[in-house]
Amino acid sequence: MIDLQLLDKKHDESRQGEALVLDAPTGNASRKLYIESYGCQMNFADSEIVASILLDQGFETTGDYKEADAIFINTCSIRENAEQRVRNRLSQFGVEKRRNPKLIVGVLGCMAERLKSKFLEEEKLVDVVVGPDAYRDLPQLISQVEDGQKAINVLLSREETYADIAPVRLNGNGITAFISIMRGCDNMCSFCVVPFTRGRERSRDPFSILAEAQDLHDKGYKEVTLLGQNVDSYKWKGGDESETAAVAVNFAQLLEKVALISPELRVRFSTSHPKDITDEVLYTIAKYDNICNNIHLPVQSGSTRMLELMNRTYTKEWYMNRVDAIRRIIPGCAISTDIIAGFCTETEEDHQETLAMMDYVDYDFAFTFSYSERPGTLAARKLPDDIPEEVKKRRLTEILLRQQESSYKRLQENVGKTIRILVEGKSKKSDADYCGRNDQNAMIVFPATAEIQPGQYVNVYIERCTSATLLGKIAD
Template sequence: MIELQHTTKTHDESRQGEALDMLPTGKSTGRKLYIESYGCQMNFSDSEIVASILLDNGFETTKDYKEADVVFINTCSIRENAEQRVRNRLKEFESVKAKNPGMVVGVLGCMAERLKSKFLEEEKLVDVVVGPDAYRDLPNLIDKVDDGNKAVNVLLSREETYADISPVRLNSNGISAFISIMRGCDNMCSFCVVPFTRGRERSRDCHSIVKEAQDLFNAGYREVTLLGQNVDSYKYTKPATEGETPAPPVNFAQLLAMVAEVSPELRVRFSTSHPKDITDEVLHTMARYENICKYIHLPVQSGNSRVLELMNRTYDREWYMDRVNAIRRIIPTCGISTDVITGFCTETEEEHQETLSMMDYVKYDFAYMFAYSERPGTLAAKRYEDDVPEDVKKRRLTEVVNKQQEHSLYRLQNFVGNVQKVLIEGFSKRSDQDYCGRNDQNTMVVFPVDERFKPGQYVHVLAERCTSATLIGRIVD
């Protein structure tokens, strides 16, 4: 499950993704498109697919929703507060739509699939509702709205991967990009809505992934992140023609190597791994290629085996610790981050303490942490009572956050005094006198601008000190 939640690093949980001003690639209609994205990296990647489809149909993009003819929000259903933010944003759009009745307002993504009737019938703020597998139908759906109808397509697919669509890079720094390698999820974690909103798992043609990475490198990009709800279960089998011997399937370790071999100057990251599926083969592949970043997001969710079973995570405490041990053994310098849920149904104080002890065992570089929030339609909502009081959930969350802050500082202090290889991403948010970029372990590094170097280049930075979330240093030869 890919998700952005409470974190001890600088990650904006509700980052808005306005589209860049771009010319249409097809015959211009003169209509302008605005897209705003919430939630996980997959949603931002999907928005780039949507932009590509509509630019091919003559749209232009704009950063200002007030001048747009079509406004889309790409949504997340992971947590209730994410849904509330979307509703509030729709009400802001409503006031502009009142002055421009021809404006089309649409909801895309996970909320669209889950709350289609609410959006169309109850709230009446939305003209079109489109699920994650129906983006190719957008031009047709917009035409229906132009004819005075509401339009909806939330059908899920067992085949759609958008492999043939070249995404339009929205708000791109021209250096880092996402590549979606698979869609959907077959893991029925009891707390998660993703299998219901994104459908069954299917893997994209490995050759189209490598081509996209090569095209990005040729265009000047120097880092790609391979995205999937569970990248370790990636498996692509080329369809065999009649009389042809079927090709062996390509697994995630093999795909990682194929992308890494595009160029040693192209950094490769990935997200998210599932503890039940991550293999030693993947770890050895990471160790073998210098340009595959030594960083793994490995969600634990809970440190207690009974709670993990209720969550239907299909691993226990010992299995998870074994996978961490394998990472430390095969890739000693690897950074590890995680997701933690506090106050899941029936969680006892002793079981919460096991989560804290797991954190002490691993000492994560950073974590996404949140209190359990029941999501309608999930297995947990159907099977279990949400019986941990809110004040207990919040107190446990505070304990988890405090412990993670200690561990994040510990990990950062271990970098101080050492030289880090950093890809310059651009200027620091606080000053145009400083550059910023990430090291192999996904830690942000800030250092003074050196005119010899520019964004998109690699530099070696001596980490001289750190804050609770950032390394601070200077370029060294």
């Protein structure tokens, strides 16, 4: 018997989770900074950029907001629920601000960009509102607040990539790290607010990306994840390091350059777009053992009619062709996805086509959502949000159940096998166990031993699995 309430809770947490508290000492400093991040991996990476900028201003990070001089919350606008969680959290911070009027409370990221100055009016306890492209302005904005003013900068940029800023690796394990390779998005999906909150797409120069990856490797990191709203559209053209020639780099070439840093440095990436992922990228993944066989390929819907309304610019047949190419070129590659239930005008036939697509692909994992209208998007302006909530919930539950079956089936294929994993640390449930991920990004839990340390590659014999985790022991 499946607990649907628990299943729905896990579905919600899979995208939002608990706020990540960035807590790592950064040296002797006169002021303390507390940051929480919500939403996508890009937000977590951006928080590390913010910490780096404010480190130069004498801020040391803390894990206790009650001792902070400045509190920033890095926000997500992808769903209404995400924004409500931020508002609830700000109310909690407000109690501390009333106790300490000098406390600076700021909102960063997508929600700040969407609401702009309205945020200062709606949330009276907020002092600073800063969009994703304006983090360099934070020292000046903080100075304005200290002079008794409210401060805001939500200007979007066509050039900003923060390529010259070394992120402060916070709350990390010293083993895995994010590297942002591009910012913004040019794909105007009708349901999505990202192009309006993160601006136009621009790629970071490959020299700074490779330098950051090399530095992480030199410091002992074992895995990097290349981040972008649509990594497959990465493209950079400019002079080489000596500016003696023009060079052009696409994503497949960048992926290869990062993989060549060291065979012991695992490389992941997120997110791909079905319209842009090429065979060149797939053959590059197949060529290098240290590029993980795991592709996140959002489908959103299995219905071509729905995909057209979503402005996804591909058909279900195109998507299936890309899945077939992945299966052919990278046998055993894990595929995860995003799915929206109850988008505008979705019929029962459309919904059944989504379930059929899930059966066709047999996804290893899926982030699933019921449609939430976001102000300012094309769908909010032109399409009716006409699917009743009870229908959305029922369809989402069916998608969740189908995915749970698929996830269990895919993990079950590993039982009885010995697989190589990167140990990340202690299991969340027990200090007596270690956990780590395999090439396909599945989580493996096994008994800890004195001989094994986080950051090591080990072979684990898989004895059994749940629908979310592989369980095993160190192989003889």
